[in-house]
Amino acid sequence: MMPLKSLWIGTSWKMNKGPAAAREAAEQIASIAVPSSVTPFVIPPFTSLEMVASRLADTRWSVGAQNMHWEDEGAWTGEISPHMVRECGADIVELGHSERREHFGESDITVNLKVKAAIRYALRPLICIGDSAEEYEFGVTHETLARQTKMALHGLTSDQIETVLLAYEPVWAIGAKGRAAEPAFVGTAHTRLRHVLADLVGETTARRVPILYGGSVSLENAARYTALADVDGVFIGRSAWDPSGLAAIIQSVVS
Numbered sequence: 720m721m722p723l724k725s726l727w728i729g730t731s732w733k734m735n736k737g738p739a740a741a742r743e744a745a746e747q748i749a750s751i752a753v754p755s756s757v758t759p760f761v762i763p764p765f766t767s768l769e770m771v772a773s774r775l776a777d778t779r780w781s782v783g784a785q786n787m788h789w790e791d792e793g794a795w796t797g798e799i800s801p802h803m804v805r806e807c808g809a810d811i812v813e814l815g816h817s818e819r820r821e822h823f824g825e826s827d828i829t830v831n832l833k834v835k836a837a838i839r840y841a842l843r844p845l846i847c848i849g850d851s852a853e854e855y856e857f858g859v860t861h862e863t864l865a866r867q868t869k870m871a872l873h874g875l876t877s878d879q880i881e882t883v884l885l886a887y888e889p890v891w892a893i894g895a896k897g898r899a900a901e902p903a904f905v906g907t908a909h910t911r912l913r914h915v916l917a918d919l920v921g922e923t924t925a926r927r928v929p930i931l932y933g934g935s936v937s938l939e940n941a942a943r944y945t946a947l948a949d950v951d952g953v954f955i956g957r958s959a960w961d962p963s964g965l966a967a968i969i970q971s972v973v974s
């Protein structure tokens with residue numbers, strides 16, 4: 720029998736689940752039976768990060784922060800440093816989500832600064848990239864994804880790039896008003912992204928960088944994405960906020 724493909728499966732709770740709800744969810748997550756081919760992760764909001772990381776510390780779950788600043792410390796009111804993220808027990812940091820790019824001025828340049836800071840602190844950057852509805856309509860999805868990827872990884876060595884997770888999340892596919900992307904379209908986008916990575920670090924290293932898909936992933940469509948050659952996992956929002964939904968999606972992609 721062919722070994723099962725290795726997959727990263729995880730969710731960001733976005734601005735949901737304060738400490739009480741997060742404690743309950745972390746308990747449920749700890750009891751999910753995760754197949755060995757799956758690397759699971761959860762990304763709570765900051766106020767629940769330390770508690771969730773501590774509850775899941777002796778499990779196979781990775782825990783991430785949804786953002787951070789690139790400086791080590793200083794006069795940056797309202798910001799969270801890489802050291803603080805690390806101190807809370809996180810091992811992943813999500814960077815460049817389209818909601819942060821759209822509403823909070825995140826740019827390709829600040830994403831690059833944050834990726835470098837994450838690597839300094841041995842945090843695994845989960846770099847979100849995605850085309851807007853206009854870019855999709857005008858047929859420049861690939862150009863956008865290539866630019867965002869190259870700028871996020873600018874100045875990094877091959878060894879550093881190997882530690883990164885990339886997530887392709889079309890902006891037009893995200894959230895309640897989003898429409899899930901066609902698997903064939905996602906497959907092409909991921910293969911082209913793999914070529915972008917190969918141009919930067921060569922084919923062997925490019926193969927080692929997991930490229931996840933996100934945007935209206937659900938129990939109905941998750942396995943259609945993970946079956947694609949260059950899709951190494953899914954990054955889920957709404958359908959996985961309830962841990963039972965997350966557990967069901969994990970089972971659906973391995974059965």
Ligand SMILES: O=C(CO)[C@H](O)COP(=O)(O)O
Binds near residue numbers: 892
């Ligand atoms: O970041 C996402 C996954 O956590 C993404 O924005 C997708 O959200 P969804 O459309 O609610 O799955």
